[in-house]
Amino acid sequence: MKKFNAEDITEDGKKKFSIKKADTKVKDFYDSEKEYLEMLAELQDQLDDLQTRLYANSKYGILVIFQAMDAAGKDGTMKAVFKNVNPLGLKFYSFKRPSTKELNHDYLWRCFKELPERGTVQVFNRSYYEEVLVVKVHPEILHTQQRIPDELIAEDVWADRYEDIKNFEKYLSRNGIKVIKFFLNVSREEQSDRLIERIEDASKNWKFEDGDIKERDFWDDYMAAYEDMINATATKRNPWYVIPADDKKNMRLMVARILVENLKGLNLEYPESSEERRAQLEGMIGTIREQNKK
Ligand code: ATP
Numbered sequence: 001m002k003k004f005n006a007e008d009i010t011e012d013g014k015k016k017f018s019i020k021k022a023d024t025k026v027k028d029f030y031d032s033e034k035e036y037l038e039m040l041a042e043l044q045d046q047l048d049d050l051q052t053r054l055y056a057n058s059k060y061g062i063l064v065i066f067q068a069m070d071a072a073g074k075d076g077t078m079k080a081v082f083k084n085v086n087p088l089g090l091k092f093y094s095f096k097r098p099s100t101k102e103l104n105h106d107y108l109w110r111c112f113k114e115l116p117e118r119g120t121v122q123v124f125n126r127s128y129y130e131e132v133l134v135v136k137v138h139p140e141i142l143h144t145q146q147r148i149p150d151e152l153i154a155e156d157v158w159a160d161r162y163e164d165i166k167n168f169e170k171y172l173s174r175n176g177i178k179v180i181k182f183f184l185n186v187s188r189e190e191q192s193d194r195l196i197e198r199i200e201d202a203s204k205n206w207k208f209e210d211g212d213i214k215e216r217d218f219w220d221d222y223m224a225a226y227e228d229m230i231n232a233t234a235t236k237r238n239p240w241y242v243i244p245a246d247d248k249k250n251m252r253l254m255v256a257r258i259l260v261e262n263l264k265g266l267n268l269e270y271p272e273s274s275e276e277r278r279a280q281l282e283g284m285i286g287t288i289r290e291q292n293k294k
């Protein structure tokens, strides 16, 4: 089995992250389809076990964030990686264009309501990071939709948002909510192939959105926004994992591996019973047997 080191693709803010230099492809971590499936299954099982421990401990909550350009494979990655995790301890939420009610609030409002409970994993399909991505690429949204007062926009609105987001994540970490952030880095060429496939393959037409083509014209602006975002909001505690996304299988292995490593890092042991409690519990076996006789 070929190994990769999550550290190699972690940008911790000290290294200057350059999107031009970031890989969209990696060498395969597996030699055959069989080996890939075995590796994935092993990671899926480990994640299931770790989530059970997380729930048994009930101290930490996990917030997993996925950001990417369209057709980078967010949905498929989530589906594959979390396949074996107990659905009772796992939730997904997709952030779409904000509703009128959401736009009447500050931008974190809609995210607060979806944060994970202790013992559970919450996955954000897009997140508050859209506020420094799509909104930065189309800054008129600040005026027309969000109605941010002009004088606040005149200050450095993006620097302010990076700082607020960083502080928000620091606050979450200090409350036992671990934030794990993935940027699935797909190349423009691969995106083009996948969009065309969505048109050519009739069964995938439902995935195609006319607006996605319009956003391709802003590719360079998006890449610049991603680069700035990662440089500004990657910290030692809350790094960004930049995942080469041109190959879906390698991407799944990387994401699953990183999640496993992060959860293992929390040292989630099953809570231990004291000697006294063990004796008390064993006594209850007798009680159950007595009950059965009645
Ligand atoms: P799919 O793979 O199904 O296309 P998706 O995540 O792209 O999944 P969509 O409903 O197509 O889902 O896209 C959501 C859209 O909402 C994106 O274009 C995104 O940029 C936009 N969006 C999300 N949050 C905001 C926001 N705060 N302000 C403006 N637009 C937003």
Ligand code: MG
Pocket: 070, 209, 212
């Ligand atoms: Mg879309």
